[in-house]
Amino acid sequence: MPSKNKVPGAKVQFKANQYMVYLIFIVVLVFFAIWLGNSFFSMSNLMNITRQTGMISVMAVAMTFVIGSGQIDLSIGSIVALSSLMSAITLQKTDNIFLSVFVALLLGAAIGAINGFFITIVNIPSFLATLGMLSVIKGLAMWTTATKAIAIANTTFSNIFGMGLLFGVPIVLVWTLLSLAIGDFALRHLAYGKKVMAIGGNTTSAIYSGIKVRKLTTLVMTFSGVSAAMAGIMYSARMQTARYTYGEGDELSVIAAVVLGGTSMAGGSGNIIGAVVGSLLLGVINNGLIIGGLNVSQQMVVRGLIIILAVALSTIGNRKKSRS
């Protein structure tokens, strides 16, 4: 039965239920555990999943602010590629870990700030501005390296950002939890988070409240660029090589994770923990299907169906709640 209380003319906001993602996550986890047994549900495989999803999670944290502020960032996948290559080249030339990380993060920040400039000053919709940037940055990554991979010999670098363990915990998980903690704190306890969500909820009202909308939107895009650069560093550290193919299509996984996590595509709200769980959910699905023996094409079909099902379930839960 359709909802009776829809006000004609009201904007339909797509928003997944805030908590449904946790339930779906557990259901999917239990399903794979029963189906695949120990080959899936072992400590080593679960840790493996957190390693594979760490980069998506880190970017999903920043993307929650981007979507919450009413924007989108499609350029992150390319920023991953370029920053991973630049950090690898710097490392090859100087063997200085600090400098290499600094260069990559600065690059991410600069690209994010340029995105912000186009969105807030030139007034290009973020979808188009970052779609263009996706192509420009990807092209630069391929051009500057002549599409060659760059090896990373520095094992300390690899250990810190991708391969190592800290007190027995995979280092990638540590970085994921760190960015989750920072993002969640900023969203809920800093004026920054409140202002960003006010911008996404109603930009006009935010302007009239004296909130510096342009400055903050640029900042949000900058942090998104930084998070993508961080993901690029993590990719190359984990693989001990940098390649221009890293991050390809990641923007879509990141957006899917954020929306699964209960952040409204209409802007104005955000759920950081949900976004990270959303990213883990995608990782679990990928991993389970591989272990389950599906070939690449089958994986794609099933993964897509599961994502649609998961989002559908979330919105059904949401629709019931709004019926009063």
Added chain:
Amino acid sequence: MSDHVLTLKGIRKSFGGVTVLNNVDFCLKRGSVHALVGGNGAGKSTLMKILTGVYFADAGTIAINDEVTEINSYSDARKNGIGIIFQELSLVPTLTVSENIFLNNEIKRGGVLDKKAMNQRTRELINSLGVDINVEEKIENLDVGYCQLIEIAKALSEKSLILVMDEPTASLSDKETEILFRIIRELKSKGVSIVYISHRMNEIFQIADEISVLWNGRIVASQPTGNYTMETLIHYMMGETNEKAMAWKVRTMPVGNQSILDVRNLTLRGKIDDISFSVREGEVVGLAGLMGSGRTEILECIFGKRRYDAGEIRINGDLTRFRSIDQAIKSGIALVPEDRRRQGLVLVHPLKDNVISTNYASVVKNGVIRANLVRQISERAISAFGIKTNGIQTRMLNLSGGNQQKVVIAKWMNIAPKILLMDEPTAGVDIGAKAEIIEIIRQFTSQGNAVVFVSSELSEMMAICDRIIVLSAGKISETFDHAQIHSEEVLQHAIQK
């Protein structure tokens, strides 16, 4: 067949245990205007949403021409000849005027949209309203008042038997209201029946044939208009009379000599022309005028929202030229904007997030927002301004218009302003809340602060303004001291000149 085109019987509705409508009977005579009045939250909008299929009644019947009818959706309502002009504008901002009017009702030729015919029909409709709007202009580029007229034109285009008008004049100027009344009379003569919801008592006495009063979900009076006086009507609405709130009150603190705000030769090309005035401590200066007379633009220039072409603005004698709103806020200027839904609030956010949105610094300690400070400030606002809400977590879209407006005022009081600019602060607000808002302004000025007050409701300007500046086409045409204004007619006359 009786002469009732619409009969609602025993309508009940409750939301989550709270009874909103309790056994409501309502009859509408053919070719008449039946006003429905009541305070915010009395149940008017809910009753109309049941009539138009937006909500479904828990009990009761709806009869059209004595025939009991099920109305389960808006399209059912349309099929039964019921049209509604929404209080919340239902126009699509990115479509043009004519595209909106013919939305879902398009004129086609061989399956293809006949734009020429639609534009022509729209032009006729708009012209019949006595206004001049480019029908190919997008809604987002038009002022609120025009949008309301287009909304009315849209309802007219659908050839309704029963037309529901929910606060149709909230954003109309007096001249536009006259146009609307002319249209209503024409419709009546053609046999259309109208349910008219308004907070403006004067209008209701002018246009309604019958008046029903809703109070707390029940009809407490339903009689021909002639049986009411303003006092008895307000008495029914309020339970207790409080019409005295709209009377002038002598200040507890007299207006000072120090001028707080000085505007000299302010000019914004095409909008305002050589405007000069000053506001002293404890003074309320009103800007009266029709829509488009430059009222809003003057406030926005002072507030740093608009750049002006020429002139000076001084705050406490210091020359200022704000380049952004946050600079104006730092100088102690606040603006309660014209459109609280679009400019004043983030409707999807809870009360507490809206209240702090002008002054995050007031809730931040060591860089972190303190939940207990947010709670304190929000709860203080709720009690100081008498905001009716379930709590500080309630989202703004669940509050009534009057309470939303109080939140807007609360969020601006949170910066402890010295100068408060108010643009139509009582639009679409019931008379009780209106009186409370007037009282808030009195309190504010008694602390030596200054107010610039813009309103289309002259009675409330007369109740609160020490001076009233009348604007016409961006220029000051006349200035009245409070003592000079003996009646609303004097002011009305000056505005219409």
